[in-house]
Amino acid sequence: MEKIKLSWKPDSYISGKFKKKQQPVWGDNKKLSLIKKQLHKLPPLVFSGEIENLRKRLKKIANGEGFLLQGGSCAESFADSTGKNIRDDLKVTLQMSFLINSLGEKQILRVGRIAGQFAKPRSSDFENINGEQIYSYRGDMVNDSAKLKKARTPNPERMLSGYFYSASTLNLLRGFVEGGFASLESVSKWIPKTKSEIRSKIENIQKTLHLLFNLHKIKTNQSDFQYFTSHEALLLDYEEAMIRKSSAVKKNCWYGCSAHLLWIGDRTRESDGAHIELLRGIRNPIGIKVGPNYEIKDLIKTIKTLNKDNEDDKIVLIIRMGVKNIEKLFPPLIKEVKKQKLNVIWISDPMHANTFQLGEHKTRAVDDIKKELTLFFDVCKKNKINPAGVHLEMTGKDVYECVDKKTNKKKLGDNYSTLCDPRLNATQSLVVALHIAKLIKE
Ligand code: PEP
Numbered sequence: 001m002e003k004i005k006l007s008w009k010p011d012s013y014i015s016g017k018f019k020k021k022q023q024p025v026w027g028d029n030k031k032l033s034l035i036k037k038q039l040h041k042l043p044p045l046v047f048s049g050e051i052e053n054l055r056k057r058l059k060k061i062a063n064g065e066g067f068l069l070q071g072g073s074c075a076e077s078f079a080d081s082t083g084k085n086i087r088d089d090l091k092v093t094l095q096m097s098f099l100i101n102s103l104g105e106k107q108i109l110r111v112g113r114i115a116g117q118f119a120k121p122r123s124s125d126f127e128n129i130n131g132e133q134i135y136s137y138r139g140d141m142v143n144d145s146a147k148l149k150k151a152r153t154p155n156p157e158r159m160l161s162g163y164f165y166s167a168s169t170l171n172l173l174r175g176f177v178e179g180g181f182a183s184l185e186s187v188s189k190w191i192p193k194t195k196s197e198i199r200s201k202i203e204n205i206q207k208t209l210h211l212l213f214n215l216h217k218i219k220t221n222q223s224d225f226q227y228f229t230s231h232e233a234l235l236l237d238y239e240e241a242m243i244r245k246s247s248a249v250k251k252n253c254w255y256g257c258s259a260h261l262l263w264i265g266d267r268t269r270e271s272d273g274a275h276i277e278l279l280r281g282i283r284n285p286i287g288i289k290v291g292p293n294y295e296i297k298d299l300i301k302t303i304k305t306l307n308k309d310n311e312d313d314k315i316v317l318i319i320r321m322g323v324k325n326i327e328k329l330f331p332p333l334i335k336e337v338k339k340q341k342l343n344v345i346w347i348s349d350p351m352h353a354n355t356f357q358l359g360e361h362k363t364r365a366v367d368d369i370k371k372e373l374t375l376f377f378d379v380c381k382k383n384k385i386n387p388a389g390v391h392l393e394m395t396g397k398d399v400y401e402c403v404d405k406k407t408n409k410k411k412l413g414d415n416y417s418t419l420c421d422p423r424l425n426a427t428q429s430l431v432v433a434l435h436i437a438k439l440i441k442e
């Protein structure tokens, strides 16, 4: 059993000792405490046994068996939590995983950025709209995205709505997985629409998928159909209220029951921060985003604090350094982690450090995303560590938020609907999946 310092409790992060970054100003504290009590009484969204199962799958990945595919929208929204959208997001994840599985010959561990990805870190607390200062949008669990003062006022009741949207999304996902929707047969039949020049690539993918379906009829086993959830554990009040003690699988252990895997963002991972204190007491596997501005000593401290027993199925380091920085900044981190003999699972987020402005929209180029993945695999190979997975922002919705090439002049217009960062659409996700399969095989 993990040794947790006696002083840890689900609310020990509240102590003034810990810096609380990226939190909303709720205003109404009475209402906040009522909502937290209500949340605490509601059933956990995930069961501790499932979290332990995810750890078992991660243990295999740590041993070189399998590949982690983590993906979904940058920010989910309440309005977009519809059956169709959930189905389409799952479909694209399934298709990607079958492509990587068969072409890359790795079993895929699927973890969605879904059923709880409702809180966002922002670079500024405020936004200026027509001369008026209003709060920045911090995700549907905090405020409404409309550019109006009233809409942007943080409201703790939205955490309750977030819980119920997460529950209904999770319910449908479980239904899809249990009811056969996640089967290879349905996966091989679905072909995404595309208006772009990569139509022929998609047709090849179609042929491949049919081929894979026939192959897989004999190869698939039950664990291929597992699907886990994850989100950024950003909103301290919500995550605290969702922590439960369980004795069902391990005696008297604490679990973050809002999702199977929780990750800490690049802006909230300082070792003396409230997020680290909150998460150090729970058994869930924890992802840590690592951007180009990481400070090596502090990051090592964060890893050690979150994984006191240095277990190999606990920490997923999500490297998001960007095409320009990864070759220079990633190797020193690997060196130090090796020197300290820390067990971590290395995965790549090739999205977050490759964002740029095109006209009035934030975008990313598929070319950059593929390039960062190539560099990630190269650096891993040169430094003899296992490139164990990817973390992507993607959607099954027919959007156009990422451009194919940086030089692409095509305007981002009507099909741009993300509330935060630009996502790969279904076609682009499959192109990236093919690239990943190629890198795994090289
Ligand atoms: C995100 O994953 O949407 C995000 C904000 O990432 P990061 O913490 O890496 O910037």
Ligand code: CO
Pocket (backbone or CB within 6 Å): 074, 075, 352, 393, 420, 421
């Ligand atoms: Co994002």
